[in-house]
Amino acid sequence: MEDIVASLRKELGERVVRTDSEVLSAHRRDTWVVSDLRDLEGRPGPDPLAVVEACSTADVVATLRLCREARVPVVPYGGGSGVCGGVVVPEGGVVLSTRELSGLLHLEPHDLTATFRAGTNGMEAERLVERECLTIGHWPQSIGLSTVGGWVATRASGQYSTAYGNIEDMLLDLEAVLPDGRILRTRRTPRASVGPDLRQVFLGSEGVFGVITEVTLSLRRRPEASRGQAFHFESLQVGIEPVRRMIAAGWRPPVVRLYDSRESERHFPEACPTGRAMLILLHEGPSSLVDVQYSAVGEICREAGGVEADVAAVQKWFERRNDVPGFRPFLEQGVVLDTIEVACPWSRVAELYQQAIGALEGVPGILLASAHSSHSYRSGTNLYITFLARPEDRDDMEATYRECWRRTLDATVAAGGGISHHHGIGRVRRDRLVDEIGVSGVALLRSLKHALDPDDLLNPGVLLPGPTSGGAA
Numbered sequence: 001m002e003d004i005v006a007s008l009r010k011e012l013g014e015r016v017v018r019t020d021s022e023v024l025s026a027h028r029r030d031t032w033v034v035s036d037l038r039d040l041e042g043r044p045g046p047d048p049l050a051v052v053e054a055c056s057t058a059d060v061v062a063t064l065r066l067c068r069e070a071r072v073p074v075v076p077y078g079g080g081s082g083v084c085g086g087v088v089v090p091e092g093g094v095v096l097s098t099r100e101l102s103g104l105l106h107l108e109p110h111d112l113t114a115t116f117r118a119g120t121n122g123m124e125a126e127r128l129v130e131r132e133c134l135t136i137g138h139w140p141q142s143i144g145l146s147t148v149g150g151w152v153a154t155r156a157s158g159q160y161s162t163a164y165g166n167i168e169d170m171l172l173d174l175e176a177v178l179p180d181g182r183i184l185r186t187r188r189t190p191r192a193s194v195g196p197d198l199r200q201v202f203l204g205s206e207g208v209f210g211v212i213t214e215v216t217l218s219l220r221r222r223p224e225a226s227r228g229q230a231f232h233f234e235s236l237q238v239g240i241e242p243v244r245r246m247i248a249a250g251w252r253p254p255v256v257r258l259y260d261s262r263e264s265e266r267h268f269p270e271a272c273p274t275g276r277a278m279l280i281l282l283h284e285g286p287s288s289l290v291d292v293q294y295s296a297v298g299e300i301c302r303e304a305g306g307v308e309a310d311v312a313a314v315q316k317w318f319e320r321r322n323d324v325p326g327f328r329p330f331l332e333q334g335v336v337l338d339t340i341e342v343a344c345p346w347s348r349v350a351e352l353y354q355q356a357i358g359a360l361e362g363v364p365g366i367l368l369a370s371a372h373s374s375h376s377y378r379s380g381t382n383l384y385i386t387f388l389a390r391p392e393d394r395d396d397m398e399a400t401y402r403e404c405w406r407r408t409l410d411a412t413v414a415a416g417g418g419i420s421h422h423h424g425i426g427r428v429r430r431d432r433l434v435d436e437i438g439v440s441g442v443a444l445l446r447s448l449k450h451a452l453d454p455d456d457l458l459n460p461g462v463l464l465p466g467p468t469s470g471g472a473a
């Protein structure tokens with residue numbers, strides 16, 4: 001195993017191949033709760049043999065080629081903010097970090113495009129285009145923790161998605177290095193009819209099919225005006241209908257967030273009476289459009305029984321929209337928690353909500369089960385479900401966590417929902433992928449993986465259901 005570190009150093013230089021213990025330890029895992037819990041319980045996963053801080057596509061090519069020759073697993077690492085166990089380094093593995101593969105390569109204000117190196121931090125990318133009065137319009141809560149390459153690799157979604165779309169709607173082209181070191185580049189055209197879209201192989205690929213090295217995103221002008229609006233409803237089930245109606249009518253507030261009564265009480269105690277469900281909206285665009293949309297959406301909400309609430313609630317959300325919650329203090333007190341984002345058609349939202357919350361409430365030790373909808377589409381919406389549970393016995397924390405996930409995904413599938421809206425599969429959902437894409441879909445992905453990476457060396461254990469050749473499940 002020392003050989004691979006020596007050969008990487010010989011090819012790439014000492015500076016690129018890090019073996020200092022803090023660096024190794026910091027790249028063992030992402031932000032998955034289970035990895036945090038295992039650290040806390042004194043059973044952490046192994047450190048990587050080395051962290052390659054690639055500075056160029058050529059460095060990525062060399063790393064993949066050398067590791068393939070030596071049959072050493074390689075785990076791509078962006079910002080490490082993934083929450084599904086997409087980064088859990090297997091014994092004897094190497095981490096390929098995109099941290100140094102960072103920066104803006106081209107900005108074309110006329111065409112509204114920007115090309116970034118894949119490791120560019122999300123907030124930095126936004127700041128770089130803001131200078132030209134432009135925006136990416138992709139604003140995940142984790143914008144300051146994640147990378148543009150990570151957004152593509154996880155099919156991420158931003159808080160403004162209802163108007164601006166998700167990362168797949170912004171991705172114009174990409175460069176990726178395949179597991180054998182070949183470079184693939186798609187073309188930067190606004191649309192193409194040239195057979196299957198190869199960008200889709202990498203959107204949501206979670207480091208399994210290649211390493212994304214460059215990403216071109218389509219941009220927008222910064223909006224001329226923005227205006228908040230808030231209503232409260234009898235319940236989430238009641239409030240979801242006006243949301244459906246406004247989207248069906250063609251209105252597109254970028255931010256449309258409907259919280260159940262538990263979350264409304266937690267986040268908006270000043271603006272939302274106890275037991276009611278809070279809806280916050282943010283309108284953006286040319287000022288004339290914002291005014292018209294504000295009035296039309298307001299009318300739809302009032303007709304559906306919505307009561308206008310203090311718009312300060314929207315400002316409060318806006319100011320806190322990138323706060324990063326710390327899960328560790330909960331784990332230290334014996335409480336397991338997580339968020340599970342799922343999606344479903346409008347006709348099944350109320351059922352899914354009831355079934356999932358009901359299922360979670362049956363878990364021994366459950367303290368809280370709640371949800372909100374935060375990304376809406378013509379044909380449906382997402383539910384972002386939160387659970388907290390304290391098992392009687394601390395040794396049961398991981399089992400309780402798994403049980404909460406199992407029940408939520410069972411309820412989601414039974415209600416005709418999709419198992420992930422935007423966090424991805426990683427390890428936590430990989431054995432449920434079959435519920436989403438069926439046996440044939442899994443077989444197709446396996447064939448693709450085998451064709452590209454026959455020895456299963458690139459991020460083994462992620463995305464595809466077990467059995468796995470590497471990494472703890």
Ligand SMILES: Cc1cc2nc3c(=O)[nH]c(=O)nc-3n(C[C@H](O)[C@H](O)[C@H](O)COP(=O)(O)OP(=O)(O)OC[C@H]3O[C@@H](n4cnc5c(N)ncnc54)[C@H](O)[C@@H]3O)c2cc1C
Binds near residue numbers: 030086145159212424
């Ligand atoms: C507090 C918090 C809030 C969050 N909010 C959101 C949100 O609003 N919306 C949302 O979508 N997600 C959210 N997430 C999840 C996470 O931020 C996203 O999944 C993000 O896109 C991951 O990017 P990253 O650069 O950190 O990737 P990493 O965590 O480093 O990696 C994620 C996966 O992608 C692979 N990967 C990373 N970079 C590359 C690359 N260049 N080429 C190939 N594979 C690669 C990794 O191997 C891994 O499997 C949140 C996470 C946290 C902790």
